Amino acid sequence: MSGGSVILTVYRGATAGLAIFAPLLLKRRERQGKEDALRLGERSGIASRPRPPGQLVWLHGASVGEAIALLPLIEALRARNMQIVLTTGTVTSAGLMQTRLPQDAIHQFVPLDVPQFVRRFLDHWQPDLALFAESELWPNCVMETARRKIPLALVNARLSERSSRRWKKLPATIGSLLGHIDVTLAQTQEDAARFAELGARKVGVPGNLKYDVPALPCDQLELSDLKVRVGARPVWVAASTHEGEEEIAMAAHTRLTQHWPNLLTIIVPRHPERGASIASLAAAQDLNVCLRSRKEKFSSSGCIYVADTIGELGLFYRVANIVFVGRSLIRHGGQNPIEPAKLGAAILHGPHIANFGDVYRDLDATGGAIEVAGTDALGDTLAELFADSARTRGMARAASETVEQLGGATGKIMQAIEPYLTSARPERD
Secondary structure, eight states, X not given: OOHHHHHHHHHHHHHHHGGGGHHHHHHHHHHTTOXXXXXXXXXXXXXXXXXXXXXXXXXXXXXXXXXHHTHHHHHHHHHTTOEEEEEESXXXXXXXXXXXXXXXXXXXXXXXXXXXXXXXXXXXXXOSEEEEXXXXXXXXXXXXXXXXXXXXXXXXXXXXXXXXXXXXXXXXXXXXXXXXXXXXXXXXXXXXXHHHHHTOOSEEOOOOGGGGSOOOOOOHHHHXXXXXXXXXXXXXXXXXXXXXXXXXXXXXXXXXXXXXXXXXXXXXXXXXXXXXXXHHHHHHTTOOEEEGGGTOOOOSSSEEEEOOOSSOHHHHHTTOXXXXXXXXXXXXXXXXXHHHHHTTOEEEEOSOOXXXXXXXXXXXXXXXXXXXXXHHHHHHHHHHHHHOHHHHHHHHHHHHHHHHXXXXXXXXXXXXXXXXXXXXXXXXX
């Protein structure tokens, strides 16, 4: 037995032994708001829906971003009459998928990576093909799927240089794990090279699925109401912010209201449950603040509007043509700028954008995005864009055209997985 196989065998044994503690873990996570109390069984592989008849594809994305990226692929598979079960691991992603998935597609929480739970999941759903997004390499999920000879592809695959260096310390382990994956379809040439170096076989580069995701939807009545309330005042969005970034947005807001006293700053935290604490932070600075979850209305004077709801980014991107994309002023790799770009926004971002480095490179190069390094740079850039509407419109147009030109990954992925679709097991009753 190789060294990599030994480590994976130890992991499988350890996780199997942890099954007895799973109920306690899940209950604790439920109290923390990290699990859905009504769907805890799914985390143990207990399905809450019957398996539909016909050939079925299991798609898995860790959270919101990965799941949204899979939507174009799900639509293409449904057009082939494949049944769909999509798994994710977060409450936020589950809530969002209720509104974004096709009506006949099924969402389940992914089982914890415990052999018994994964086997229970596979016993029920019996997928004909499994597609895991980005870098989701849970060993038991991978190995149990491969053990049943279910074709497994890693799609929209991404691997940072940092993660690659970590895996290189366990070459036999990652090589053994990647050996269970039939095909790896990477976002970029750099990602493909890293996977190949670690032992992935049959590696391709169809591109990034996120470019193919339709523009974020919104409630048209809510949009009409919000546009009326915003009016002609200057407005910008700080989207998908993380702790530490809201303070920077508030500091920029304070500076800008000296010249634009009716400025509306919309802060959309990546984790909506932080909304109340963000509002308290603003109130402590004597800022005019209101909270969307409490249905509070913003006034005509300068205001911080904390949009602590799920699935409404499409609404806010449509009322502001300047968007700062968060998780980029802190060292967490950035969030997705494609969504606001598709809706015609000029993009601002911090320096920490490794998770979407290729996207930001293209947007920066075409003039659709600008890097800002902190409070002063953010405030200065916003002031310049508010003062020059023609420049703002030009940036927004460049951002939209850039992401439009970079699409097409869905068709290439469908072509790459075609052999696994045509060789899928016969139709099930």
